[in-house]
Amino acid sequence: MSVRVERDGPVTTVILDRPAVRNAVDGPTAAALADAFRQFDADDSARAAVLYGAGGTFCAGADLKAIGGPDGNRAEPDGDGPMGPTRMRLSKPVIAAISGHAVAGGLELALWCDLRVAEDDAILGVVCRGWGVPLIDGGTVRLPRVVGLGRALDLTLAGRPVPADEALAMGLVSRVVPAGEARGAAEALARDLAALPQACLRSDRQSALESLSLTEDAALAGEFRHGMSALAAPGLADEIGRFRASPGGRPPLRFPGGLPPEPPAPAIADSEGTRLRRTPPRQPMPGGTTPAPLSRGTTPGAPGPAIADEARLTGTADGGPPPALDHRSGEPYNYEK
Numbered sequence: 334m335s336v337r338v339e340r341d342g343p344v345t346t347v348i349l350d351r352p353a354v355r356n357a358v359d360g361p362t363a364a365a366l367a368d369a370f371r372q373f374d375a376d377d378s379a380r381a382a383v384l385y386g387a388g389g390t391f392c393a394g395a396d397l398k399a400i401g402g403p404d405g406n407r408a409e410p411d412g413d414g415p416m417g418p419t420r421m422r423l424s425k426p427v428i429a430a431i432s433g434h435a436v437a438g439g440l441e442l443a444l445w446c447d448l449r450v451a452e453d454d455a456i457l458g459v460v461c462r463g464w465g466v467p468l469i470d471g472g473t474v475r476l477p478r479v480v481g482l483g484r485a486l487d488l489t490l491a492g493r494p495v496p497a498d499e500a501l502a503m504g505l506v507s508r509v510v511p512a513g514e515a516r517g518a519a520e521a522l523a524r525d526l527a528a529l530p531q532a533c534l535r536s537d538r539q540s541a542l543e544s545l546s547l548t549e550d551a552a553l554a555g556e557f558r559h560g561m562s563a564l565a566a567p568g569l570a571d572e573i574g575r576f577r578a579s580p581g582g583r584p585p586l587r588f589p590g591g592l593p594p595e596p597p598a599p600a601i602a603d604s605e606g607t608r609l610r611r612t613p614p615r616q617p618m619p620g621g622t623t624p625a626p627l628s629r630g631t632t633p634g635a636p637g638p639a640i641a642d643e644a645r646l647t648g649t650a651d652g653g654p655p656p657a658l659d660h661r662s663g664e665p666y667n668y669e670k
Contacts, residue, residue: 336365337387338372343380343527344520345373352388357396358416358438359404366417366442374423380527382423383519384446385430392439394461408469419445419470422542424535426526430519431506436494437461441470444479447538450519451506455497462492478545480505536562 337348347369349356358366373382386392395415399405406415414420416438429435429446435457443449443457451457459468459476468489477485480503488495500506510518526534 334365335359335362336369338369340379341520342524343378344523345376345379345382346516346520347373347382347384348387349385349392350387351396352390354396354398355390355393355434356386356388356439357393358406358442359396359399360406361404362396363406363413363415363417367413367421370418370421370423370427374421374425379425380531381425381523382427383430383516383523384427384442385516385519386432386439390433391429391431391435391455392442393434394437394439395466397464397466414470416442416470418442421445424539426523426534426538428519428523430515431455431457432512432515437466437468438470441468441472441475444475445471448508448519448522449506450508450510450515450522451497451500452512452515453497453509454512455500455506455515456494457497457500457505458494459489459492460494462489532562 335349335351337350339346339348347366349358349362349366351357351362370382373379395406396404407413408415412420419441426447427445429443429449431443431449431451432455433452435443435451435455437460440457440459459472461468473485473489476489479485480488484503484505487493495503495505497506497509501509508518508522
């Protein structure tokens with residue numbers, strides 16, 4: 334079979350399994366993908382899904398060898414998309430687990446997913462630009478929404494491949510993991526999502542997706558409508574009770590690693606223990622010199638006068654604002670001159 338479905342409790346993993354053609358999608362494969370996700374969305378016990386490509390490649394796009402034959406991709410303005418589920422809006426989240434290449438229609442499948450977990454050697458891009466094949470599975474619509482118009486045009490027009498680290502920096506992927514770990518990391522994330530209160534998660538997700546095509550007023554009204562529906566959902570009282578019963582009024586986190594680490598304390602302090610703000614490293618000046626730092630005392634070798642007392646650094650002795658300094662002498666400016 335070109336598409337396999339595996340279940341692990343509330344997590345459904347849909348697997349593209351055509352490694353001989355780098356998981357390129359032909360007509361029957363597109364139909365099987367759409368059917369798999371329709372069944373996932375209709376199953377009340379399934380809470381989150383993962384889309385994964387077997388054999389080390391996420392998806393190389395549409396199977397161009399099938400075009401014009403009986404197994405060619407469907408190309409109609411209504412119904413399922415040429416790549417299968419790309420015109421569907423599900424009620425539950427889907428996570429793309431990207432290994433190898435997610436290019437052309439494969440990138441469009443990844444963009445259809447809510448989140449993308451990529452291996453550190455993965456490649457994404459609109460490489461179909463090189464042979465004149467357009468994006469017709471939502472790529473020109475979803476890519477600007479994910480990374481912004483400027484970056485989307487860069488990727489779409491140039492058709493250049495994008496490595497995982499650059500994809501993470503621009504927001505094209507959500508997380509990067511070591512090679513070989515995309516499926517496991519995506520399924521772990523799916524389990525985390527499945528463990529959360531579902532009515533709230535789904536209503537916020539639906540509101541965010543719907544807002545993209547609405548005016549601000551309509552989007553706010555939609556958010557309120559979805560939110561009120563979540564507040565009326567069964568089980569909310571139990572979740573609030575769990576919150577109230579937790580130590581300090583804070584429920585236990587359900588994410589791996591627990592609480593985020595505390596931010597480190599500033600490492601620089603003056604003699605009285607007063608914390609000072611970290612400063613960026615000084616950049617070389619033209620000619621190779623580096624400006625000397627300002628200090629509370631005389632700075633040997635510093636160009637011009639140094640700031641010499643506390644009043645000039647922090648303000649006047651009576652707490653007023655710092656005086657204006659004459660740029661020639663470094664002394665307080667005499668407005669009577």
